[in-house]
Amino acid sequence: MGERADVVVVGAGLSGLCAARKLRAQGASVIVVEARDRVGGRTLTQQIGSAAFDLGAQWIGPDQRRVHALVDELGLQTAPTFTDGKKVLEVAGKVSTYKRSIASMSVPNLIQLTGVLSYVNRVRKRVSPSSPMSAEGASELDGETLETWRSRIVKSAKITGVIDATVRTIFGAEARDLSALYFLMYINAGGGMLNLTEAKGGAQQDWIVGGAQALSLALAKDLGDSVVLGTPVRRILQGREGVDAVSDNGTISGRYAVVAIPPTLAGRIEYEPSVSVGRDQLTQRFSMGAAVKVIVTYEHAFWREAGFSGEVVSSDGPLSVVYDGTSHDDTQPALVGFVSGSQARQWSTQPMADRQRRITGALARYFGDAANSFSDYEELDWGMEAWSRGGPAAALPPGVLTNSFAHLRKPEGRIHWAGTETATEWIGYMEGAIQAGERAADEIQRRL
Amino acid sequence: MGERADVVVVGAGLSGLCAARKLRAQGASVIVVEARDRVGGRTLTQQIGSAAFDLGAQWIGPDQRRVHALVDELGLQTAPTFTDGKKVLEVAGKVSTYKRSIASMSVPNLIQLTGVLSYVNRVRKRVSPSSPMSAEGASELDGETLETWRSRIVKSAKITGVIDATVRTIFGAEARDLSALYFLMYINAGGGMLNLTEAKGGAQQDWIVGGAQALSLALAKDLGDSVVLGTPVRRILQGREGVDAVSDNGTISGRYAVVAIPPTLAGRIEYEPSVSVGRDQLTQRFSMGAAVKVIVTYEHAFWREAGFSGEVVSSDGPLSVVYDGTSHDDTQPALVGFVSGSQARQWSTQPMADRQRRITGALARYFGDAANSFSDYEELDWGMEAWSRGGPAAALPPGVLTNSFAHLRKPEGRIHWAGTETATEWIGYMEGAIQAGERAADEIQRRL
Numbered sequence: 022m023g024e025r026a027d028v029v030v031v032g033a034g035l036s037g038l039c040a041a042r043k044l045r046a047q048g049a050s051v052i053v054v055e056a057r058d059r060v061g062g063r064t065l066t067q068q069i070g071s072a073a074f075d076l077g078a079q080w081i082g083p084d085q086r087r088v089h090a091l092v093d094e095l096g097l098q099t100a101p102t103f104t105d106g107k108k109v110l111e112v113a114g115k116v117s118t119y120k121r122s123i124a125s126m127s128v129p130n131l132i133q134l135t136g137v138l139s140y141v142n143r144v145r146k147r148v149s150p151s152s153p154m155s156a157e158g159a160s161e162l163d164g165e166t167l168e169t170w171r172s173r174i175v176k177s178a179k180i181t182g183v184i185d186a187t188v189r190t191i192f193g194a195e196a197r198d199l200s201a202l203y204f205l206m207y208i209n210a211g212g213g214m215l216n217l218t219e220a221k222g223g224a225q226q227d228w229i230v231g232g233a234q235a236l237s238l239a240l241a242k243d244l245g246d247s248v249v250l251g252t253p254v255r256r257i258l259q260g261r262e263g264v265d266a267v268s269d270n271g272t273i274s275g276r277y278a279v280v281a282i283p284p285t286l287a288g289r290i291e292y293e294p295s296v297s298v299g300r301d302q303l304t305q306r307f308s309m310g311a312a313v314k315v316i317v318t319y320e321h322a323f324w325r326e327a328g329f330s331g332e333v334v335s336s337d338g339p340l341s342v343v344y345d346g347t348s349h350d351d352t353q354p355a356l357v358g359f360v361s362g363s364q365a366r367q368w369s370t371q372p373m374a375d376r377q378r379r380i381t382g383a384l385a386r387y388f389g390d391a392a393n394s395f396s397d398y399e400e401l402d403w404g405m406e407a408w409s410r411g412g413p414a415a416a417l418p419p420g421v422l423t424n425s426f427a428h429l430r431k432p433e434g435r436i437h438w439a440g441t442e443t444a445t446e447w448i449g450y451m452e453g454a455i456q457a458g459e460r461a462a463d464e465i466q467r468r469l
Numbered sequence: 470m471g472e473r474a475d476v477v478v479v480g481a482g483l484s485g486l487c488a489a490r491k492l493r494a495q496g497a498s499v500i501v502v503e504a505r506d507r508v509g510g511r512t513l514t515q516q517i518g519s520a521a522f523d524l525g526a527q528w529i530g531p532d533q534r535r536v537h538a539l540v541d542e543l544g545l546q547t548a549p550t551f552t553d554g555k556k557v558l559e560v561a562g563k564v565s566t567y568k569r570s571i572a573s574m575s576v577p578n579l580i581q582l583t584g585v586l587s588y589v590n591r592v593r594k595r596v597s598p599s600s601p602m603s604a605e606g607a608s609e610l611d612g613e614t615l616e617t618w619r620s621r622i623v624k625s626a627k628i629t630g631v632i633d634a635t636v637r638t639i640f641g642a643e644a645r646d647l648s649a650l651y652f653l654m655y656i657n658a659g660g661g662m663l664n665l666t667e668a669k670g671g672a673q674q675d676w677i678v679g680g681a682q683a684l685s686l687a688l689a690k691d692l693g694d695s696v697v698l699g700t701p702v703r704r705i706l707q708g709r710e711g712v713d714a715v716s717d718n719g720t721i722s723g724r725y726a727v728v729a730i731p732p733t734l735a736g737r738i739e740y741e742p743s744v745s746v747g748r749d750q751l752t753q754r755f756s757m758g759a760a761v762k763v764i765v766t767y768e769h770a771f772w773r774e775a776g777f778s779g780e781v782v783s784s785d786g787p788l789s790v791v792y793d794g795t796s797h798d799d800t801q802p803a804l805v806g807f808v809s810g811s812q813a814r815q816w817s818t819q820p821m822a823d824r825q826r827r828i829t830g831a832l833a834r835y836f837g838d839a840a841n842s843f844s845d846y847e848e849l850d851w852g853m854e855a856w857s858r859g860g861p862a863a864a865l866p867p868g869v870l871t872n873s874f875a876h877l878r879k880p881e882g883r884i885h886w887a888g889t890e891t892a893t894e895w896i897g898y899m900e901g902a903i904q905a906g907e908r909a910a911d912e913i914q915r916r917l
Binding site: 289369 | 611612613614616617642643644645646703733736737739743745746747749750753754756757759811813814815816817818850852853855858859866867868869871872873
């Protein structure tokens with residue numbers, strides 16, 4: 022080691038790689054240092070049965086222009102998520118099916134749900150991800166949990182179940198874990214709650230054939246030797262002239278650094294001199310959600326044959342959401358879902374046989390007994406990943422935006438911050454990862 | 470290095486040292502490894518003017534039996550906090566004085582405050598620190614912030630100001646930062662809110678002559694060469710036979726480990742194999758309060774001469790609380806106070822001259838212009854302390870007790886947890902640190 026470049030990028034996830042790419046395109050030299058022995062961060066693609074499946078981030082929405090541009094540029098293809106047929110809703114032990122984007126409900130419930138979604142949509146539009154504290158009512162909204170806020174606007178137990186399951190899926194956290202203001206900012210960054218939750222027309226509309234990790238693999242290939250794997254950065258020193266990123270394998274020096282990892286992991290790096298109190302307080306409270314992605318493959322897409330699309334929303338779990346994950350050529354049928362939030366936090370303490378039984382049992386409730394006759398069962402508990410510590414993204418409890426929002430993107434000397442949590446568009450998604458990386462690159466470019 | 474003992478204790482604060490002492494007394498060999506170049510953790514005593522002052526934890530209450538026993542055993546003395554005279558209350562720009570423990574208020578306010586305190590006292594008694602989730606209404610209480618809970622039971626702006634200033638002082642955090650349930654559990658562990666806030670009869674009744682760090686210094690002296698300073702533990706490996714604590718200076722091995730540091734710092738250590746998802750999720754969300762302790766010395770105790778005790782509670786800040794800190798022989802007059810919570814998080818970004826002016830200006834509002842003519846001004850921002858990252862203690866936002874409480878004290882294999890945050894009596898105080906350390910020692914003793 023003992024290498025040197027203009028910029029040291031810590032983290033070879035999508036955000037760090039996009040930062041590196043943009044810096045290099047502008048003429049700067051970069052070294053990307055990655056703790057894992059692979060690139061891609063919260064994307065990870067694996068062969069299961071006869072196809073490649075994503076054990077991490079997978080889908081992209083129609084208005085996520087950066088990730089679509091990257092897919093095109095890298096010569097990758099997308100495929101639409103299968104959505105033809107009945108959807109399933111499970112709340113408090115009752116399974117029902119529906120056809121459109123809103124569950125078939127009693128008329129009073131339907132009216133209430135429409136009203137709630139419309140109200141949430143109106144309020145979220147006020148909360149700009151670049152200055153959430155200037156929103157009308159921001160202080161009150163950051164003073165309470167999403168749970169108490171939601172309990173004032175939703176009275177039906179069924180709608181509460183739907184909303185909480187949705188929150189659980191989006192954040193890997195419970196409504197009580199979240200600041201109401203953070204929730205509104207986050208969904209606003211993605212164009213609203215329906216936009217985040219829908220397959221057709223929303224964030225789960227398409228997926229990348231060959232898997233989403235292909236984005237990072239291709240970016241890393243272009244960067245060549247500049248990407249150093251298996252090298253956790255433990256300490257970042259900075260002086261008047263530059264930065265030193267100290268790893269177990271030696272030190273990499275640069276004029277500036279981009280730290281493109283989840284906030285809680287950024288907080289585990291030692292900084293000399295120390296980052297500001299406000300920055301450390303922010304990372305102390307910016308915790309990762311808990312999410313386990315589950316992929317179950319089958320010989321036949323039996324749910325399609327029975328008229329189901331494969332989409333499920335469940336308040337009961339263990340899966341909070343399910344989608345059809347069949348390969349684009351239909352040769353490898355699969356269902357994919359997430360265990361999210363409180364259930365995910367304890368998931369890995371259960372024996373694997375129990376976990377499998379609980380997952381396939383849930384799928385059987387929705388789609389019939391054929392769900393029990395699976396080919397492969399794969400799961401990834403992102404909480405067990407030392408270099409992610411949860412998923413899909415980090416979220417804030419009440420009080421942090423009030424106090425520490427300024428420290429989210431503010432550089433600490435020569436250290437700039439990337440990672441999807443620092444995005445202002447599609448926070449928590451691949452799109453946000455790209456935006457954040459490119460923004461950090463632009464910040465540094467102006468200083469080089 | 471390459472040393473070996475029965476037990477490796479990480480952290481030479483009061484908790485770790487008490488764990489080591491108890492283990493050794495029971496015949497086990499111990500090595501205590503400390504990141505700082507001193508012992509005492511969140512206690513730190515410094516000479517200012519002609520006396521020793523505590524820049525960290527200082528006071529002890531009459532019913533804190535463990536710390537009193539330790540003081541006696543080590544041959545140390547206590548002195549009473551000076552409380553004779555008028556107390557000062559500042560809420561929303563209005564300064565008033567009062568004599569008793571409850572501020573002189575309008576009759577309706579007094580009635581409301583009495584009612585609120587009595588209600589809080591009734592509810593907190595339900596919340597056992599050893600099983601908070603089994604309390605009546607626990608789930609709801611952990612689903613909301615203390616701010617929203619408080620806003621339902623307190624209507625007067627003045628009483629809200631008093632309560633929020635008190636919360637800020639106790640936790641170094643705002644009411645919105647805290648789970649209502651965590652707040653109730655915490656104050657219950659110390660015998661109630663008044664017990665935590667009062668000088669006479671409460672947690673600030675006495676202080677240790679020569680400073681509270683003397684406890685740790687004496688304990689460390691007894692442990693001799695077994696205390697290793699300046700050695701941050703970065704990684705803890707465990708196998709079938711024992712543990713290896715890997716530091717920058719080498720590895721210390723033992724059969725068991727006690728990690729006796731704040732939860733957020735425990736979360737920054739790398740564990741191989743990894744701790745459970747639940748444990749990591751807990752430490753991701755268990756953030757330190759923000760507190761700056763300020764000591765201002767004077768030639769004369771002018772406030773005493775004007776009939777003030779020196780006690781202040783202020784909702785306006787920058788000081789949330791002030792006490793008389795004059796040396797026990799009255800030769801070095803001093804006022805001591807805390808900047809707490811949101812104001813503390815940004816405190817160190819201000820130039821020192823502004824900070825001094827704001828502090829002495831506040832003291833002048835309470836006690837007159839003589840406050841501006843000080844001898845020495847000292848402050849310690851505990852958020853800047855790399856091996857504390859805040860103070861006085863850590864606290865939990867909503868949702869964590871619901872999910873992760875079991876991981877607070879549950880050993881991870883051969884690793885046991887101490888530190889005042891893991892106490893069940895006087896959580897966050899020196900008393901809690903001792904209790905937690907001794908409890909961890911007992912746990913290991915049973916396994917040796």
